[in-house]
Amino acid sequence: MTILSRLRETALLMVGVPSYTAYRAHMAERHPDHAPMDEKTFFRDRQQARYGGKSGGRCC
Amino acid sequence: MTLREKLGWGALSLLAACALAVIAFVRGENVNALWIVAASVSINLIAYRFYARYIARHVMQLDPSRTTPAIRRADGLDYVATDRNVLFGHHFAAIAGAGPLVGPVLAAQMGYLPGTLWILAGVVLAGAVQDFMVLFISMRRDGRSLGELIRMEMGAIPGVIALIGAFAIMVIILAVLALIVVRALAGSPWGLFTVAATIPLAFAMGIYTRWIRPGKVGEVSVLGVIGLLLAIVYGGSVAASPVWGPIFTLTPIQLCVLMVGYGAVASVLPVWLLLAPRDYLSTFLKIGAIVALAIGIAIVAPPLRMPALTKFIDGSGPVWSGGLFPFLFITIACGAVSGFHALIASGTTPKLIASEGDAPFIGYGAMLMESFVAIMALVGATILDPGIYFAMNSPAAVVGTDAVSAATAVSNMGFLIAPDALTQAAKDVGESTIISRTGGAPTLAVAMAEIFSNVVGGPAMKAFWYHFAILFEALFILTAVDAGTRAGRFMLQDLIGLVVPSFRNASAIVPGIIATALCVLAWGFFLYQGVTDPLGGVNTLWPLFGISNQMLAAVALVLATVVLFRMKRQRFAWVTMVPAAWLCLCTITAGLLKLFSSDVKVGFLAHASKFADAGASGQILAPAKTMAEMQRIVFNDRIDAALIALFLGVVVSILVFGIRTCLAALKADRPTVTEVPPQLVAAE
Numbered sequence: 001m002t003i004l005s006r007l008r009e010t011a012l013l014m015v016g017v018p019s020y021t022a023y024r025a026h027m028a029e030r031h032p033d034h035a036p037m038d039e040k041t042f043f044r045d046r047q048q049a050r051y052g053g054k055s056g057g058r059c060c
Numbered sequence: 061m062t063l064r065e066k067l068g069w070g071a072l073s074l075l076a077a078c079a080l081a082v083i084a085f086v087r088g089e090n091v092n093a094l095w096i097v098a099a100s101v102s103i104n105l106i107a108y109r110f111y112a113r114y115i116a117r118h119v120m121q122l123d124p125s126r127t128t129p130a131i132r133r134a135d136g137l138d139y140v141a142t143d144r145n146v147l148f149g150h151h152f153a154a155i156a157g158a159g160p161l162v163g164p165v166l167a168a169q170m171g172y173l174p175g176t177l178w179i180l181a182g183v184v185l186a187g188a189v190q191d192f193m194v195l196f197i198s199m200r201r202d203g204r205s206l207g208e209l210i211r212m213e214m215g216a217i218p219g220v221i222a223l224i225g226a227f228a229i230m231v232i233i234l235a236v237l238a239l240i241v242v243r244a245l246a247g248s249p250w251g252l253f254t255v256a257a258t259i260p261l262a263f264a265m266g267i268y269t270r271w272i273r274p275g276k277v278g279e280v281s282v283l284g285v286i287g288l289l290l291a292i293v294y295g296g297s298v299a300a301s302p303v304w305g306p307i308f309t310l311t312p313i314q315l316c317v318l319m320v321g322y323g324a325v326a327s328v329l330p331v332w333l334l335l336a337p338r339d340y341l342s343t344f345l346k347i348g349a350i351v352a353l354a355i356g357i358a359i360v361a362p363p364l365r366m367p368a369l370t371k372f373i374d375g376s377g378p379v380w381s382g383g384l385f386p387f388l389f390i391t392i393a394c395g396a397v398s399g400f401h402a403l404i405a406s407g408t409t410p411k412l413i414a415s416e417g418d419a420p421f422i423g424y425g426a427m428l429m430e431s432f433v434a435i436m437a438l439v440g441a442t443i444l445d446p447g448i449y450f451a452m453n454s455p456a457a458v459v460g461t462d463a464v465s466a467a468t469a470v471s472n473m474g475f476l477i478a479p480d481a482l483t484q485a486a487k488d489v490g491e492s493t494i495i496s497r498t499g500g501a502p503t504l505a506v507a508m509a510e511i512f513s514n515v516v517g518g519p520a521m522k523a524f525w526y527h528f529a530i531l532f533e534a535l536f537i538l539t540a541v542d543a544g545t546r547a548g549r550f551m552l553q554d555l556i557g558l559v560v561p562s563f564r565n566a567s568a569i570v571p572g573i574i575a576t577a578l579c580v581l582a583w584g585f586f587l588y589q590g591v592t593d594p595l596g597g598v599n600t601l602w603p604l605f606g607i608s609n610q611m612l613a614a615v616a617l618v619l620a621t622v623v624l625f626r627m628k629r630q631r632f633a634w635v636t637m638v639p640a641a642w643l644c645l646c647t648i649t650a651g652l653l654k655l656f657s658s659d660v661k662v663g664f665l666a667h668a669s670k671f672a673d674a675g676a677s678g679q680i681l682a683p684a685k686t687m688a689e690m691q692r693i694v695f696n697d698r699i700d701a702a703l704i705a706l707f708l709g710v711v712v713s714i715l716v717f718g719i720r721t722c723l724a725a726l727k728a729d730r731p732t733v734t735e736v737p738p739q740l741v742a743a744e
Binding site for chain 1: 134135136137138140142143145146147149150153154269270274275277278331332335336339340343344347408412543546
């Protein structure tokens with residue numbers, strides 16, 4: 001990973017968006033029979049998971 | 061270790077010792093802030109290299125060949141093996157909030173030395189140990205949350221007690237954070253305009269990421285930051301406008317009502333509309349501002365103007381009441397040790413960690429970084445003229461509201477300042493007054509404006525940087541209020557669900573609305589109490605917050621001790637027992653003083669009786685103006701006392717349960733922990 005892409009990934013994970021590439025890789029490897037979410041659905045799913053759920057607490 | 065490494069660490073230790081000696085012993089001349097920075101960086105590095113490694117190897121016996129939840133339960137969503145540097149950023153962003161910025165500023169009333177020493181010792185021996193241990197415990201149990209971990213290792217009753225404690229903390233945190241925003245924005249049209257502007261800005265960003273360019277977080281954040289900067293720039297003209305200025309000039313009570321209404325509405329809006337986009341802004345701004353502050357301090361190398369120790373170590377200070385022990389140790393919570401981190405370290409991070417070998421860097425390392433943020437906040441508060449610091453942080457009941465009265469009062473404290481200096485300082489940052497702007501955030505903003513304007517823009521940019529700093533603090537506090545209300549709602553639903561099972565349903569509407577309303581009312585109550593408190597509210601609420609946060613840390617460290625005993629590694633349990641004992645000592649002493657001290661400035665009950673007695677004999681004591689106000693003061697005091705009693709009950713009962721579990725584990729002849737059994741990582 002180049003420094004720039006790593007910084008980008010860090011910034012995205014800071015706001016709760018994990019790597020879409022890693023998700024696709026995981027789905028292709030472990031669940032080739034399931035259609036993966038497209039990038040838009042993936043983003044919305046992660047947004048809801050980060051903010052809509054119980055883990056919404058931010059630190060003081 | 062090679063000879064070169066030995067020499068390197070030896071030199072670093074020497075630097076740490078010299079820096080500490082300078083901070084501790086130089087008197088009568090100004091010490092440069094860089095000495096504190098040097099002490100902090102070198103001590104943190106040494107602690108990370110030696111103590112964290114010791115804990116990893118000998119106490120926990122981390123095993124990089126053991127699978128982590130991210131591997132075992134990989135799903136590409138919640139459980140993802142993540143690069144350690146990326147994860148470090150994620151974890152740091154999750155733990156660093158307003159706490160490490162505010163606590164050290166308030167603690168500066170005792171001088172720079174006590175706060176610095178506590179932050180350095182606290183983080184190395186308590187705070188980072190706690191974060192690291194909880195991360196370790198959760199990582200070995202599929203990334204479960206603190207409440208579940210306590211239930212698994214200590215039993216169902218302690219689990220429920222911890223849940224109640226965590227909810228009470230959430231309420232107090234939200235109230236105190238909201239109070240800081242209210243104090244910073246009251247009577248400050250420029251500040252209020254910029255903060256208010258973030259709401260429509262966030263809506264626009266939300267719509268952009270939802271419909272126009274879904275998922276383009278980077279793009280929308282850049283646009284958002286541009287919007288923020290424009291809001292700051294134009295905020296000055298808005299404040300000066302005869303039409304708009306008065307609209308954005310609100311009293312603390314008006315702001316309090318707005319905050320409560322905001323909290324209620326924001327926490328039920330769709331997350332993509334307000335919460336998520338503003339979180340992007342606040343997260344990136346937070347990281348950016350922290351980095352900029354570090355660079356700024358390094359370039360400017362300002363001298364510390366606050367004395368090493370002030371006379372207020374005896375407990376007579378105007379900013380908060382109570383002596384150095386135990387109150388310093390609860391005033392600086394985050395940055396030294398923060399119980400709230402136990403919730404984060406048992407949240408998303410353990411599900412993302414790729415290898416057990418990464419745990420010291422993430423768990424221990426990120427907390428060291430947060431302590432460095434606290435050190436920078438302390439530096440910020442202590443490079444200011446002490447006269448300005450005390451004029452800003454003393455309640456109006458002590459310093460009055462105009463420059464002459466404030467200058468006289470502060471000069472009488474022993475910190476000479478002229479009224480003109482106070483007026484000029486306010487003018488420099490674009491405020492009508494800086495007197496009695498309690499809560500820590502405005503003080504830090506003045507300090508950041510001082511540092512930043514020295515690097516970029518000169519005095520003319522001071523007002524811009526001041527409002528930038530206020531905005532940065534207010535933004536992530538508002539995000540925390542919004543997100544915290546949602547999290548508090550679920551906590552409450554879980555708790556009520558213990559009695560009324562139908563309440564557990566997270567997607568049901570009626571329980572959701574009831575729990576949200578209860579949550580908002582709970583923190584709104586304490587916020588209102590703080591806002592109407594003539595002593596500024598910080599005086600009352602910050603100790604409550606500090607005690608609750610340290611109490612949760614004590615609970616987490618007791619859990620860690622229990623786990624070590626159940627692993628049959630009690631030989632090493634001193635690592636968590638020492639900080640647990642210290643935190644129990646501090647919180648219990650502070651709690652008892654807050655309850656039973658006969659000093660009305662410290663003890664809630666003494667204060668209540670004073671007002672109740674006066675009320676019974678028909679007297680009205682200042683600050684109350686009517687009998688109804690007298691009664692409200694008594695009522696508030698008693699609620700606060702009840703809350704302290706609850707915190708004491710939580711910490712003492714967890715301690716008792718912890719000791720019992722440890723004794724039972726000692727009797728067992730084999731480990732009794734409930735870890736997920738080790739599996740070897742599949743060969744690649």
